[in-house]
Amino acid sequence: MTKKENFLFLYDYSNWIGEPTCLTRTKAFRKVYLWGLLVPLLFLSCQKDTSSDTRIPPTIKYSKDAWQQTAITALTDLLQRGINLESNYFKRARIYYDQEDYKLALEDIDKAINENENQSDYYLLRGKVYLEMGSLAKAQADAERAEALQQSSPELYILLADIYQSNLDYRKAIAYLNQAMQMTPYDGSVYYVKGMIQAHQGDSLSSLRSLQEAITLNPRLRRAYEQSSRLYRLLHQPEQALQINALALQRFTDIPELYFERGEIYRSITELDTALIQYQKAIAIAPQYEKALLALAQTAIAHHAYAKAIPALDKLNQIRDRDLKILSLTGYAYEKLGNFVKARELYNDILSTDPVNQDARYGMYRMQQRENTYLENTPIVEPAAEAGLQRDSSRTILKPLQRRGTTILQIDTLKKAKIE
Structure with missing residues (x-):
């Protein structure tokens, strides 16, 4: 093939792929040349910016507490004007829940449910509030109502798993926990519930690992700190327990x-x-x-x-x-302080309710014994023989007080008994 034929062949081939080969090479060289000029210019501009010490000012970031307070103020204003009551009550309740102000959160979510009784998100939030307040029965009722309203979020499954593990129903708790872990494998609450189930089943080491994972994924999960510290204490590892507790107190003062x-x-x-x-x-x-x-x-x-x-x-x-245990402890404290009048009053109050209460009866017995011992060891002074006679303390005869019904016998040198 001649040079002319070769050029024509390359030209036809380049037309098939888009443009001539010679032009492609020329453009490639131009790109390399342009980049060779641009890179030094960019480097010089960065150095100039550094030397002049000019910076773009950072954007102002509000803290979470400040943002929440601003949101509460805005939502309160909307609610006072009667705008979108149902949604705004729910939004404000979520903020109160995040702030751990469960009483106010419950008030707002109740109002939202009164506006709309068929919203599953409302029952889910109220169930979480009830769980934090320790009302397991109400929390379970709201969680089941949310599930009946076609709620299928991982939050609901975590809530149900937490409720069932608190009620010691581990079969249902594990079933809901597995569903939640498939949906959100990196949620700290999932590992918290898993750790609690493992703790109830006696696997303390696995429980501690799960609780530590929960803290790592969600450092604001307060209950994970509490349970982890408690487990270390029960395992007689006070140093680790104090360390976890100190971390919690740094976040929750x-x-x-x-x-x-x-x-x-x-x-x-x-x-x-x-x-x-x-x-x-x-x-x-x-x-x-x-x-x-x-x-x-x-x-x-x-x-x-x-x-x-x-x-x-x-x-x-x-x-x-009228708690008898507390009354008994109070009586015991007054007894040890020597206030027998107050202690006897409390013990009598207990015995009037429970005549066979052993703590109160033993308390009365102890006080009587101490009083008798005190009287036995207290010396008395004999009265003067004649009225108006000056007493001589150096000649005063001291004799211990004897119990009633006893006879004092004094034996003289002639071994004759005289009755005083």
């Missing part, structure tokens, strides 16, 4: 349950003074926190700090009217 758990850890290692301080912190945040009040009273009594136990016991007596 005003949660009384965390201070209560910290007090339980210190009490388990018999650091009672520190435990009392933690219980007092929990009570300062939640004055009606019964578990902390009772733990404070019991720890103070065990530490012989009876005066510290009295305020907590008085508060418990106000909360639990």
Whole structure:
């Protein structure tokens, strides 16, 4: 093939693929040349920007708390004007739930359900609120209602699994948990429920791993911190328990349950003074926190700090009217403080309700024994022989007080008995 034929062949082939081969090579060289010029220019411009120290100002980011407060203010304004009540009540309830203000969240979600009783999302949210408030029966009813309304979100399956594991129905809990894990394998709540099921089944190590995974995926999952710290405490590993509890307190500074758990850890290692301080912190945040009040009273009594136990016991007596256990502890504290009048009053109050109450009966017996011992060991002074006679303390005869019904016998040197 001649050069001319070869060129024509290449020209025809290049027409078939789009353009001549020689032109393609020329354009390629042009592109390389242009890039060779542009790259140094870009590098120089970046250096100039660095030398002049000019920066684009960062965008202002609101904190989550500030954003939530702004949203609550806007939603409240819309609700006051009566605009879209159903949806806005639901939105505000979700914010309150995220802020762990369950009382306000329940009020808003109830109003949303009153506006529309056939919305599954509303029942799902109310079920989550009831679960956090400890009302398992109501939480289960709302979760099942949401499921009946064709709700099939992973949130619902996690909620149902959590409810059933709390009710010790592990078969249903595992079934819902498996569905949730297939839908959201990286949700921290899934691993929390999994860890709780493993803990109930006695697999503590697997439970701790699952709870740690839950904390890693969702650092704001407070219950995972609480249960992990509790498991370490029950496994007699107080250092790990305190470490997890400290991480939780860094994120949640005003949660009384965390201070209560910290007090339980210190009490388990018999650091009672520190435990009392933690219980007092929990009570300062939640004055009606019964578990902390009772733990404070019991720890103070065990530490012989009876005066510290009295305020907590008085508060418990106000909360639990006529609770015999609390009345018995209060009577015991007053007894140890030496206030027999108040202690006897409380013990009599208990015996009027339960005549065979052993704590009250033993308390009355102990006080009677102490009173008798005190009277036996208290010396008495004999009266003067004649009225108006000056007493000489150096010649005063001291004799111990004898019980009634006894006869005092004095033997003289002639071994004759005289009856006084």
